[in-house]
Amino acid sequence: MQLQQLVYFLAVAETRHFTRAAERVHIAQPSLSQQIKALERELGAELFSRARGNIALTDAGQALLPIAARIIADTETATQEVQELVQLRRGRVRLGATPSLCTGLLPDILRDYHRQYPGIRLIIEEGGSRDLVRELATGSLDLALIVLPLQSHDPALDATPLLHEDLVAVSAAGTPDMPEALRVQDLRDRPLVMFRRGYDLRELTTSACRAAGFEPTFAVEGGEMDAVLGFVGAGLGLAVVPSMVAERRPTLRSTPFAPPGLTRTIALAHRKDAEPPRAARELRRVLLDYVRTHSTT
C-alpha cells in the first residue's frame, strides 16, 4: 500500500469519476487506473463498481474510505507538526514598533524571546503607526506595536490593546517657570521641540493642542527621539514624550500633565486574514505575558 494510492482512491471516491480524479491529482488517467487496480489487487477486493458513467464505492471501498481519509489527514498533520517545531528553531520574526517602544519596552522582551528561541532572527522595523499598519497589510511585517486609535482603521487588522503610556513634558534641567503639573494650554506659550512628520507623538501632541484651542509653536522641528531629547537638553524647548522614555534621561526635567493627564494606548497588531508564522505567534505570546506580568506590579 502506498500513500499515493490512498490519495488517488480518495480522489476517485470524491469525484466518482476516474478521468476527473486523475486531473485533480495531476496524473494521467491510465496511471490512476493502474494504481487503483494495484491497490485493489493488494487488498484482494474491488473498491469501485465501474458501471459506465456511474462509479460507486463497493462495500470494501466504503470500509476503506474513512480510514484512508484519516491516514491522509494524519500525514498532513505530521508534516505540519514538525514544521512548527522547525519554524521555532530557525526562522525570523519581523516586528514593527514605534521608536519610543523600541528603546523602552522591547529590549527586555526581545532578550527573553531570544533566550528562548536563539535560532530566530529578529527583524525590527522602527516607524510611525501609519507606516507600520501599511507594512502589516502588505505582509512585510508579521507583528507591530502601534498606537491606538488607528487613523486609517483597517478592519483586516487584529489589534490587542497592551498598555497605557503616560505622556510627560520634558525640559532642560534649568528651565524657569516649570509648574509641578502642566496643563495642555500651558504649552501655548512654550515653544516645542517637535519630532519629524510621521511620529505618532507629533500627531498626538498637535491634536491635543488643537483640542485645547490653539496651534502649537515649534522651536525646532524634525529629527528622531534622540535628537529631540538632545534639543530639549540644550534648552531649545519642551517636548512631549512617553514617561518611560523620560525616565531614561534623568538629566532632563520631567513634568507630568495635570489630571486627566495625557496618555496613549499601545496595541499589538497583526493581520487578521492570515495566521502569523509560528515564531511570530510565539513572540506575541511572550509580549502579552511580559506585559501582563509587569503591569500588575
Add this chain to the structure above:
Amino acid sequence: MQLQQLVYFLAVAETRHFTRAAERVHIAQPSLSQQIKALERELGAELFSRARGNIALTDAGQALLPIAARIIADTETATQEVQELVQLRRGRVRLGATPSLCTGLLPDILRDYHRQYPGIRLIIEEGGSRDLVRELATGSLDLALIVLPLQSHDPALDATPLLHEDLVAVSAAGTPDMPEALRVQDLRDRPLVMFRRGYDLRELTTSACRAAGFEPTFAVEGGEMDAVLGFVGAGLGLAVVPSMVAERRPTLRSTPFAPPGLTRTIALAHRKDAEPPRAARELRRVLLDYVRTHSTT
C-alpha cells in the same frame, strides 16, 4: 512521504539503533539510513540525534512518533477491515422477497447461510415483485426473489429462474361442492378472498381469470397472507396461494388446479451492471444450491 519511510522511522525509534532497525525491517543498513535521511530532508528537520551508540529522537522526531505510529496502525486496520469483508466475516446482505417466500422457502435457507456466515447481517425486505425490482434498481437491495415474468421488464436486471410453484385454491374445511381438481373457470361462481394491491398473487389470479374470460368477484379484498388465510378459514371464500403456503395450514382444504395447473416462476434477480457484494454473491450461491438440491427430491 512514504509509508515505508514511516515504518523505518518507527523501527529506528523503537530500537534506537540503525543497524538493528534495518534488520528488523529486512533491508540493508545503508538503505535505511538513506530513507531516514530522505524523510528528514522532506520534513526539513532532523528526526534523530546520532550520538555514537546513543540514537535518540529529536523534538521533531518525538512530534512525529505518535502520528507515524497511528498512520501505520491505520494501514493495518484498513487492510484488515477489507479482508474481513472479503472473507465474509462481516457485512450485510439486503434481500427482497415476496411474502409467501419469506414464510415458505427462506427460513431454511437463511438458517443455513447464517450458520456458515454468522457475521453477516441479513436484512429482509418483504414486498411485491414490482416494488422489489424498483429497489434493486436504486441499489437499496442486493438480491431479490421475484415472480416472473416481470411486468416492467428492466434490461438492467439479471433474473435467474429458480423454481416453479404450484398454486392451489384453499378453502374452509367444510366448504361444499369442492371438486378434486379445480379449473380456472370454476372460480367464476365462487367469490374470492383477495390480497391487497401489490401482491403478485393478486395480479396472477385476476389475469388468469381474465384469460379464462371473466372478471373475478371478491368476497373480501385487502390484507396480507395471514389475514387472507384467516378469512378463508372463516368461510368467506376461496383464495389462490402457493401450494407451499397451503401445506402449512392443514386446517384449510387445499384443492389443486386441473392440468395444466396454475404455476408461477420464482426467480432470483440482481443488478446486471454492478457486481453484488461478496456476501450477496454467496447468498445467491447458497440459494441456488438449496433449490437445486431440493428440487430433485
Add this chain to the structure above:
DNA sequence: GGAGCTGCATAGGTCCAGCCTATGTAAACG
C-alpha cells in the same frame, strides 16, 4: 444504424527512486 463521443482499461516504453554491495569515517576500547 453508424458516426462520433465519452470514459475506463490495456499495452508498451521510459526513467527515477529505493534497494543493494562496497567503502569511508568516526568513536570506543583493550
Add this chain to the structure above:
DNA sequence: CGTTTACATAGGCTGGACCTATGCAGCTCC
C-alpha cells in the same frame, strides 16, 4: 594503535510508477 562498532557515502541495478497511444464498451445524435 590496531580492532571493533556503527552510521554515512558512493555507485550500480532493477522494479515500479508514470507516460503516450490505443482498445473497447456504452451512449448520443443525426
